[in-house]
Amino acid sequence: MSHALPTIDLTRLPAPDVVEELSYEIILDQWKNTFRDHWTGTEDAPMLDLESDPVVKLLEAGAYRELLLRQRINDSARAVMLAYAVGSDLDNLAALTPAVRKVIHPGDPKAVPLVPPVLESDDEFRRRLQMAPESFSVAGPEGAYLYAALKVPGCRDASVTSPDPCKVEVTVLGREGDGTPSDAVVQAVRDTLAHGDVRPLTDEVTVKKATILPYTVHATLAFYDGPDTQVAIEAARDAVTEYARVHHRLGDGITLSGIYAALHQPGVRKVTLMSPTADIPALAHQATYCTALEVDA
Secondary structure, eight states: OOSOOOOOOGGGSOOOTTSOOOOHHHHHHHHHHHHHHTOOOSSOOOOTTOTTSHHHHHHHHHHHHHHHHHHHHHHHHHTTSTTTOOHHHHHHHHTTSSOOOOEEEOOBTTSSSOBOOEEOOHHHHHHHHHHGGGGGOSSOOHHHHHHHHHTSTTEEEEEEEEEETTEEEEEEEESSTTSOOOHHHHHHHHHHHTSTTTSOTTOEEEEEEOEEEEEEEEEEEEEOSOSOTHHHHHHHHHHHHHHHHHTOBTTBOBOHHHHHHHHOOTTEEEEEEEEOOSOBOOOTTEEEEEEEEEEEO
């Protein structure tokens, strides 16, 4: 059984029709046309192409206010969509499910200065909200185990496999360091999955730590003629760092094509990649982790 559930990739959803594409210039033209249509004066209508005309200034102010209002309507529409909601808007959407945003670290309200709590990110919480309906089942499906495991604050990712009938293996990837979870995190997942409303009586559940596949990235960049190449080098480093972070998940390997794509920033003519030398596939119980990154010219 694979741990990759067929959840919808929210980033690939088409833009919702309710969210308008706004243009100040188009709105201003509409205001001017409406003004001309309603002009009843005995004299000719003001020259609306003259920006210094007081009437034009009023129309510009009105068009700008309309733009702000319609943008606020767009923002309100996005706030009730799982793909776009953030912060407290996402928390309110979660009220429709059993999910609650995780507290990764409680902080310290007595410290000086105050140490605020560290909460689960919007992206991670959004992913769990997509899986929340899986928890409604009492038959022990893969999604229910995965959703329950991800509720544990110290669990960054989890995978669920069934090597034999009535046997379930749950692998845990931690948040700290290379992703090897602490014994406390593994025990917390084990305790969560032991609840009667999660584990069917016939299932034997084993919780284990993820196997980490370390790798390094070492690349040399060649550039087109142009300004300071350090900007491109920093952009390449940032892109590879983000690529490594996104793919630091169970069952999600590293590909050379992905690293090359991250390194080919604007201004880069050629990439010579010394490490890694091949794709690094990862099974359901494995996760890749970048231990060192070196990008030079």
